Amino acid sequence: MAEQIKRKTLDQRAQMSDLERLRHSCAHVMATAVMRLWPDTKLDVGPPTEEGFYYDFDATHRFVPEDFEKIEAEMAKVVAEKQLFQKHVMSRDEALKKIRAMNQPLKEIRLADIPQDEEISFYQNGDFVDLCAGPHIDDTAKVRAFKLLSIAGTYFKGDARNPQLQRLYGTAFPSEKELRIHLTALEEAKKRDHRKLGKELKLFSITPLVGGGLPLLLPKGGVIRRELERFIDEKLDARGYDRVFSPHIGDIQLYKTSGHYPYYKDSMYEPVHIDKDEYLLKPMNCPMHIQMYDSEPRSYRDLPLRLAEFGTVYRYEQSGELNGLTRVRGFTQDDGHIFCTPDQLRDEIKDCIRLVTEVLDVFKLPYQTRVSLSDPKNADKYAGGRELWDRAEAALQEVVDELDIPSTLGVGEAAFYGPKLDFMIKDALGRSWQLCTIQVDYSLPERFNLEYVGSDGQKHRPVMIHRAVFGSIERFMAVLIEHFAGAFPVWLAPEQVRLLPISNDQVAYAEELARQLRAAKIRVTVDHKADKISGKVRNAQLQKVPYMLVVGAKEAADQTVSVRARQHGDQGATPFAVFLERLSREIASRALPS
């Protein structure tokens, strides 16, 4: 979102797609309507976004959703008037005069922000004039299908010290049909919302008495988390990781030594006082793992040392930012720290990348990668000398190039201690989440004076890699819930099989099958209720149970089950042993729903 308010270069503007032009023009049409209805409104900016457009206003009128109809009706008039979008280029002085004559103080500030060498232009449609670099479509009549969606507060230039403006969000498409499809997709997305599904499927709960941003994983959510942990554990065991555990609080000195304290102060909670010392709820695990490295003298023969932990960390989030499982105040990282020699660094990075891609592939989660580098203009944001950074950034970039991973560059996106390779995962709602991350760090080993004895008998400094695959298990679960719309692959499904006896006469048979399934470590329940079979099927479908086994007199007589698959309906009768064999294979292979 932040990028959208950053100044676009004129080049970028020229490349604006037809759809973006349309939406930007629609924002002007909306502003035109707002100015007609509330003429004393002050204008800020109105760019297109990925989903539509918005326009920010400073208005004495408080916008309410009931205004939408009125504004949309006025917009329809502007469209019907077929006003031409006309560009007027003028000098800075002329522009300033014009803006003052229009009494648009925010625009005056916006004008001052335009670089000296850049052309200054206004766009006019009908009576509406707006300082704007464009580009626009030809005329307002081409704005055909639009809808206003929401009202939001926003700070002028996104800075909390500035006054707050009112933002109206809307969307526009070339045709009514596309608009309808988009609005339907929004409705569908709402049904996938992990907060809604989390409640319906009894996965997690957040209560005011425990506190905001501190989710409780209910038994069914607990199953998913445990399966995810087991999955990662298998991957790590195969790669020679050691499993460690560290406490939830640590001496403030630890975080002062690591350098986290000054950089992370705003995200940490007030210290806890114990005896004469101050302790912090840990905001990250790495300093603890560093202390583990440093618990004994290390030889190059010990390296790489790979320490992994599901470590719960606590970070302050503003109350207005909390959101289900995606933004919380305590979360668990599947954290790992690799200590290695500089020679081993590239191979270790490669192995981390393979680990991440292997895991993401199991879920078929779409992702993009970003090489997140430091911002040279902001040197004080980073710890450690420039030469360390250059080495770290070079190593990361080399591996990315060597593996030919398509990636974008994120200047200024680095952690304070080193550059990162971030994996941005796109969820079913089209939002992008940074989950997996691989970070190269020469800085913390230096701060903690870490050493190992090399084959030359001399002391050397190890390099560190910080890496997390899920990132935050809570956030990863949220993404999975939405990705699968609650219909998890069998290996993750809290309830894998539900037995549905046709009548009471088959309950004993169902219980016997359930016993055998449990013995095979399959999560199973028997529906004893007095419902008709159709009612039982419905309930199981609503809870998104992957397999329903209907058992009646016939099945009980010949040791079969009638298999109903969540996605595919009635599959007919199968010998129970065959079903169990097939199911076990499906679970072991962590297959996706077919």
Next chain:
RNA sequence: GCCGCCUUAGCUCAACGGUAGAGCAACUGAUUUGUAAUCAGUAGGUUGUCGGUUCAAAUCCGACAGGCGGCUCCA
């Protein structure tokens, strides 16, 4: 944290100045059923909390809490 909106039974919602109602879920009973809702009954609410206006407040006003949509930041 800030701006706006919202908060009625476990869930989804109705009542919109005259002291609260439905469906589903729960519980009880009957039914024993063949692939997305069997029937009947019972119970369930100081209408988020506190305060104000009024003869009378779920309804109007205010404060607080929680939720939702955004803003800044991030896993």
